[in-house]
Amino acid sequence: MPELPEVEVVKRSLEKKIINLIIKKVKINDGNLRYKVNVKEISKLIGIKIKKIKRKSKFLIFEFDKNFFMLVHFGMTGKFFYVDENNIRFKTSFYYSLKKEKYEKHNRVIFILQKNQKLIFHDIRKFGFIKIYQSNDYNDILHLRNLGPEPLGKNWSYQYLKNYIFGRNRNIKDILMDQKCVSGLGNIYVNEILYLSGVKPKRKVSRLKNFEIKKIVKNTKIVLLNAIKQGGSSIKDFSSDDGKQGVFQQYFKVYGRVGEKCSNVDCNTNITRTIISNRASFFCKSCQK
DNA sequence: AGGCATGTTACAGG
DNA sequence: ACCTGTAACATGCC
Numbered sequence: 019m020p021e022l023p024e025v026e027v028v029k030r031s032l033e034k035k036i037i038n039l040i041i042k043k044v045k046i047n048d049g050n051l052r053y054k055v056n057v058k059e060i061s062k063l064i065g066i067k068i069k070k071i072k073r074k075s076k077f078l079i080f081e082f083d084k085n086f087f088m089l090v091h092f093g094m095t096g097k098f099f100y101v102d103e104n105n106i107r108f109k110t111s112f113y114y115s116l117k118k119e120k121y122e123k124h125n126r127v128i129f130i131l132q133k134n135q136k137l138i139f140h141d142i143r144k145f146g147f148i149k150i151y152q153s154n155d156y157n158d159i160l161h162l163r164n165l166g167p168e169p170l171g172k173n174w175s176y177q178y179l180k181n182y183i184f185g186r187n188r189n190i191k192d193i194l195m196d197q198k199c200v201s202g203l204g205n206i207y208v209n210e211i212l213y214l215s216g217v218k219p220k221r222k223v224s225r226l227k228n229f230e231i232k233k234i235v236k237n238t239k240i241v242l243l244n245a246i247k248q249g250g251s252s253i254k255d256f257s258s259d260d261g262k263q264g265v266f267q268q269y270f271k272v273y274g275r276v277g278e279k280c281s282n283v284d285c286n287t288n289i290t291r292t293i294i295s296n297r298a299s300f301f302c303k304s305c306q307k
Numbered sequence: 308a309g310g311c312a313t314g315t316t317a318c319a320g321g
Numbered sequence: 322a323c324c325t326g327t328a329a330c331a332t333g334c335c
Binding site: 143 | 324325326327328329331332333334
Binding site: 020024076092093094095114145146161195197204205206207250251252254256275298 | 311312315
């Protein structure tokens with residue numbers, strides 16, 4: 019599911035429901051995720067309270083008492099379901115219309131909370147992971163240590179990007195996808211950002227003009243904020259914890275739109291699809307330089 | 308049957 | 322040690 023907007027949507031939804039609840043039990047149906055779920059570590063969460071949920075780039079961090087925290091990454095198809103007996107919204111969602119066995123098949127880890135509420139980690143492709151730590155310093159964590167600035171924070175700025183690309187010779191798409199440069203973007207949003215900025219994905223960063231660097235930074239923030247507002251993008255897999263899907267995909271200008279007419283009214287070119295670094299890239303040959 | 312998919316990282320080579 | 326590009330991971334859908 020998961021670029022920054024989708025993770026943020028899940029975070030906002032979950033924190034309304036599970037803060038201050040105690041974990042009663044953890045059931046592992048299939049712990050062979052990206053990293054094998056450590057049964058002993060995850061069992062330490064039993065009996066303690068979820069204090070806070072944070073998002074860092076595409077990661078969710080669940081904070082508990084005693085400095086325990088749980089780091090979650092959704093990979094490509096990971097998601098949470100929150101259910102209790104009265105969860106009308108989930109029962110009217112797309113997932114509930116599927117055969118029960120079908121969506122339950124990929125329930126990998128189930129956290130049973132107070133009053134029989136459940137938080138279910140569901141992941142078809144198993145590229146996601148759950149790890150438990152006990153620390154008060156996120157810089158101890160390999161996955162968080164090398165992350166670049168949050169794209170919605172003030173450290174993601176024209177001056178920062180200009181400095182970052184100095185002396186580098188990669189294309190702008192790869193740079194924006196690189197979590198060490200800026201953390202939280204993925205293939206969908208990078209395609210959209212570059213279209214809005216009028217820059218071809220293959221452009222070498224050494225050849226970017228200052229005004230283009232400025233546009234890229236600004237459009238990053240615009241695209242992400244709009245996507246969050248729309249509940250994220252649901253291509254096929256994403257839904258929030260209540261099964262609700264986002265609608266931002268309706269507003270995609272280029273992603274998945276190969277062969278469709280460029281949305282710029284003055285342009286008659288069709289959107290091109292090409293592969294860059296093993297990932298599909300979409301752009302307008304005329305509007306992006 | 309084969310190609311494709313919202314992500315990360317181990318590895319090889321410069 | 323840093324920079325870059327490629328392949329692999331697991332599963333389902335067209």
